[in-house]
Amino acid sequence: SSGINAEYGVSKSYPTRGPILVVCGPGNNGADGLVAARHLVQFGYQPSIVYPKQPIKDPYPRLLHQARGMKIPVSTELPSDLSSYVCILDAVFGFSFTGSIRSPFDTIIPSLASSPVPVASIDVPSGWNVESGPGSGTPLHPDVLISLTAPKLCSKEFKGRLHWLGGRFVPPDIRNKYNLTLPDYPDTEQVVLLNN
């Protein structure tokens, strides 16, 4: 997991401290969410976690335990009422996502898509094709996208309010190897805004 990143994008996008719902999928995108939730507590928010599929492989149980250690409530089900959150942090699927969406995410993601409050997605809006973007049906259109390391191809289709880049740890050789042209991060900031 990328550690300290997604929570910066969330905090800068939604300065009003309040409750945040963090919806975590079964992989590393979910792990990023578990970590972001902890840091959101430090930043003064009141996150709660939805974590329907909890892998038993290290480090996932430890990351979950750390989140509980910060007194963050954890549930396996999405609340029916989403209206009271400052925002919802979509940490369901990331850049590894392929194929069909398995239960319960096949109902969770449409609920996020019709959410009454803004959604911030980590790296890839969940359910999008990682390269071509939103498919047919009713895809998620997040208010905020927090790309990690470098924006994914599908982010070209992002039409939301704020697109952040985080993951300020790319070694120079990796930049060269993958031909990454990335914006400069300002001074010691861990995220940079890619759009207005």
Place this chain on the structure above:
Amino acid sequence: SSGINAEYGGWMVTVDKWRLVAVCMLVVCPILKRGISGMACKQNWSFLGQRDAQNLDLDLFNEYQYSLDQLVELAGLAVATSVSKSYPSRGPILVVCGPGNNGADGLVAARHLVQFGYQPSIVYPKQPIKDPYPRLLHQARGMKIPVSTELPSDLSSYVCILDAVFGFSFTGSIRSPFDTIIPSLASSPVPVASIDVPSGWNVESGPGSGTPLHPDVLISLTAPKLCSKEFKGRLHWLGGRFVPPDIRNKYNLTLPDYPDTEQVVLLNN
């Protein structure tokens, strides 16, 4: 003296003008200071003794199940952030790493200093073979940071020297080669920033006799250590913004608020 009449809760209050100004300044000053520079007004912050510092660390690993990688990464980022705020001129930085976790913090800080635009190089005389130290060193090399086992003889060209030699676990005598390295840092022609404990200090009582290190900058992690009361340098930062609320309660930690999403807060002027 001119008074100001105010009605407060049904009571008429006459307040001397200058007393009112003083009260307003007491209230407004912390808000202004916080907003302007992320400084915390002087208060009685908690200090950790050596045993508490060690136990708190053990709690983070055992009870809270953090890995050393996780904590060192956050600590190293806080250190790099503090160094950057203390020495805004981008340039070469010498990172001198000891054989333990203070050294590991240094290895991580060096990586982030590259990201922040500095040119760190690492001195790492004693390199443990136990995980995660070799991986952390490998990560630093992956950022093209030069690594040496010896202190350069000429220290004058660095923006600063980051002292990552000894931390809160330090006891006893200083083994070679740190017994010569630390005096070299103490007489360094450029400023020294120490991670958590100025290396060679007693973690509780501070600098001993002889020629102890007197760093320009101290970056306390989690909570300031007792010895930091003896710190007389320019800037005292606090980093390690990951303390669970129950740990705060268990060790009775009164700590300043970190400003918005900052990873460090200034404890002094």
